[in-house]
Amino acid sequence: MFFLFYYLLLLCTFAESHTYTDQPKPEKNGQELLLCRKCGTDIADSYYLFSKSSPGAQKVEKQNLFGRQNVTVQSLVNPFGVKFEIVTIEKTRCKIIGSPQGADSWFPGYTWRICACPHCGQHLGWVFESTEDGNIAEPQRQSFHGLILSNILGENFTDSLIMMPKMYKM
Ligand SMILES: *[C@@H]1O[C@H](CO)[C@@H](O)[C@H](O)[C@H]1NC(C)=O
Ligand SMILES: *[C@@H]1O[C@H](CO)[C@@H](O)[C@H](O)[C@H]1NC(C)=O
Ligand SMILES: [Zn+2]
Numbered sequence: 001m002f003f004l005f006y007y008l009l010l011l012c013t014f015a016e017s018h019t020y021t022d023q024p025k026p027e028k029n030g031q032e033l034l035l036c037r038k039c040g041t042d043i044a045d046s047y048y049l050f051s052k053s054s055p056g057a058q059k060v061e062k063q064n065l066f067g068r069q070n071v072t073v074q075s076l077v078n079p080f081g082v083k084f085e086i087v088t089i090e091k092t093r094c095k096i097i098g099s100p101q102g103a104d105s106w107f108p109g110y111t112w113r114i115c116a117c118p119h120c121g122q123h124l125g126w127v128f129e130s131t132e133d134g135n136i137a138e139p140q141r142q143s144f145h146g147l148i149l150s151n152i153l154g155e156n157f158t159d160s161l162i163m164m165p166k167m168y169k170m
Helices: 002-017 157-163 165-169
Strands: 033-036 042-045 059-065 068-077 083-089 095-101 110-116 123-130 143-148 152-154
Touching: 042 143, 110 143
Parallel strands: none
Antiparallel strands: 033 042, 033 152, 059 068, 068 083, 083 143, 095 110, 110 123, 123 143
16 A cells, blocks of 8 residues: 555656656657656756766766766765765756855866755755866866766666565665
């Protein structure tokens, strides 16, 4: 009964989240939508994942994730000693919170702000914004986002969810 309830609840959230159409979706090439793990709202498309390593990363790995090969996953630690595994992505539908913070940025030349779920407010990662223009030979990317892996899901996760409902109880 409990599981059935969660299943129905999930169906509702996904039905709702898939009605967003603010921008044309890129062609489907096996990539997946990335969802907020807490509420199921779609927040990004794995099409836009790209590799950007922080010089402060404790560990950088390539993983096959969200329908993409060799996605750069890096472990970063904040000044409070909290460790995050993040993926970098060109753009998301995050709600951006606060003013740009320059101190302790994981990416030199970029400030950071909090990126939260536009639906439930869950902290999903950060947006990094350039403070430099770079140079003509190597222009600096204006901004990109870092998403916390443990706070997002690929849309195809729901397939396995139906087979293994206990996973939702994490
Ligand atoms: C996700 O599911 C869709 C629809 O079933 C499928 O077309 C796509 O290939 C799947 N992607 C991955 C990475 O399994
Ligand atoms: C991923 O990495 C493997 C091993 O280095 C390589 O053979 C493969 O072509 C890469 N795939 C993509 C899409 O870059
Ligand atoms: Zn959410």
